[in-house]
Amino acid sequence: MSEPDPARQSRPLADLLADPLMAAHAARVEIAQATLDYIRTAGFEPTADGDALQARTVEFEFTRPAGPGPDGQILSEAVKMPIPLLAITEMSPQTIKDVLIDFALEITSVTPPDSDGGPAILSGLTHASDTIPPPGAAPRVHITLKAKDVGVSAGLTQMIQIMAHAIPHAPSRT
Amino acid sequence: MSDSNQPQDPASPLSLEALVQAVAAAITEAQARIDAAHLADLEQFIDENGRSRTLTVRLPGPDGEQVVDIPLLSFAAPTALRVTEATLAFEIDPAGLVLLGASVADLTPDGFAAHATVTPSAADGRRPATMTLRLEAIPAPAANT
Numbered sequence: 001m002s003e004p005d006p007a008r009q010s011r012p013l014a015d016l017l018a019d020p021l022m023a024a025h026a027a028r029v030e031i032a033q034a035t036l037d038y039i040r041t042a043g044f045e046p047t048a049d050g051d052a053l054q055a056r057t058v059e060f061e062f063t064r065p066a067g068p069g070p071d072g073q074i075l076s077e078a079v080k081m082p083i084p085l086l087a088i089t090e091m092s093p094q095t096i097k098d099v100l101i102d103f104a105l106e107i108t109s110v111t112p113p114d115s116d117g118g119p120a121i122l123s124g125l126t127h128a129s130d131t132i133p134p135p136g137a138a139p140r141v142h143i144t145l146k147a148k149d150v151g152v153s154a155g156l157t158q159m160i161q162i163m164a165h166a167i168p169h170a171p172s173r174t
Numbered sequence: 175m176s177d178s179n180q181p182q183d184p185a186s187p188l189s190l191e192a193l194v195q196a197v198a199a200a201i202t203e204a205q206a207r208i209d210a211a212h213l214a215d216l217e218q219f220i221d222e223n224g225r226s227r228t229l230t231v232r233l234p235g236p237d238g239e240q241v242v243d244i245p246l247l248s249f250a251a252p253t254a255l256r257v258t259e260a261t262l263a264f265e266i267d268p269a270g271l272v273l274l275g276a277s278v279a280d281l282t283p284d285g286f287a288a289h290a291t292v293t294p295s296a297a298d299g300r301r302p303a304t305m306t307l308r309l310e311a312i313p314a315p316a317a318n319t
Contacts, residue, residue, distance in 0.1 A: 013196065017260075018204035025211050025255055032250045039249050044231055052230040052241055082234045093250060110192070122196045142263040145201070147208075150256045150313075156216070156247070163226060163245045 010108040013122040017101070017145060024099045024147070035093045043086040057082035099147040106140050197262060198283040198309060205257050205311075212254055219247045260309045265302035266292070285312055 044053035059082050066077040103126045111121040124141075152160070219227055228243035287310045294303045 013200035014203040017200050017257075018207045021204055021208050021255065021257070022211060025208055028255065029215055029252075032252060036246065036250045040229065044229070047232060052232050054232040055234065057234060084233065095253065096255075099255065110196075112192075122193075122200065140264065143197075144261040144263075145257060146259040147255050147257045149253050151253050152251045153254055156251060160245070160247055160251055164248060 010123045010125055013105070013124060016103075016105065016124065016126055017143075020101045021099065021145075021147060024096055028096050028149075031095055032093070039086065039091070042089070043084070056085040058085060058088070059083075095149060097149045099145075101145040101147075102143070104140055104142045193262075194288065194307065194309070195283050197260060198286050201257050201260055201309070201311070202285070208255055208257075212252060215252050219245070219252075256313075257311055259311065262307045262309075263304055266305045285314075286310060287312055 040053070043056060045056050046052075047054045059080055061078065061080050063076045063078050066075040069075045105122075105124040105126055107122055107124045109123045111123070221227055226245040226247060228245050229249075230241060230243050232239050232241050289308045289310070291306045292303050293306070
């Protein structure tokens with residue numbers, strides 16, 4: 001006797017909705033990690049003693065006017081300026097901003113509301129949304145779910161601001 | 175355990191209210207799982223003592239090089255994913271459609287706004303009509319800071 005196809009097993013609707021959302025979430029985490037890795041490797045390099053990272057810099061050299069000299073001529077001075085690479089590199093973190101999940105669901109069972117007034121639970125099988133149900137098939141519902149990136153939460157934003165203010169006050173370890 | 179919570183045959187009538195509430199509950203649960211995963215990700219930015227994980231970097235400055243601990247959160251703060259809308263389209267038998275005097279808004283669970291449209295698929299009305307139900311998640315009000 002052949003094993004039932006897991007893809008054809010009935011599952012609660014919450015699972016059917018959550019699984020693709022969790023996959024999108026996992027992808028977003030991987031992208032964020034890749035961004036962090038990029039910043040770490042492209043923007044910094046290990047120091048000789050290995051206890052810190054050193055900002056990769058590019059050195060700009062130019063001359064600029066330095067005021068009048070004793071004989072009235074305008075003097076110039078050479079300036080060397082190390083600029084952190086990250087400061088002059090376009091860095092726009094990538095992420096998944098919008099998620100659109102579209103599928104057809106064949107309702108296979110309905111668990112009525114519980115005695116505490118909880119909602120009914122639908123279980124079903126998913127189908128490609130363009131398939132046509134055979135005559136007499138179980139009720140089918142076409143579901144489109146939209147999710148979007150709503151940004152950093154207010155609490156986290158505030159926490160980052162607190163940390164940003166704390167950085168200049170950290171003891172300098174030159 | 176009573177038999178009242180046993181799964182029933184999907185072919186038996188399912189009220190619109192039960193359908194809307196079941197779908198809204200499934201969306202709420204899916205969102206809760208995403209939120210839990212999001213919180214777990216945030217913990218990766220904080221060490222076991224509750225301190226923010228940092229990158230220790232040497233930066234050039236006007237007074238020479240200085241060492242600064244930069245919180246990882248400031249490089250890639252995790253953003254939240256939120257379900258904003260779900261649309262359900264299903265066939266209904268127009269002959270069995272009974273107007274109860276209740277609006278869709280009456281059936282809508284807390285935290286959602288609902289909009290419904292019914293599109294007849296044939297002029298004679300004998301073939302199934304399509305009902306489209308759109309549930310919009312209402313964002314929670316921002317906390318006062």
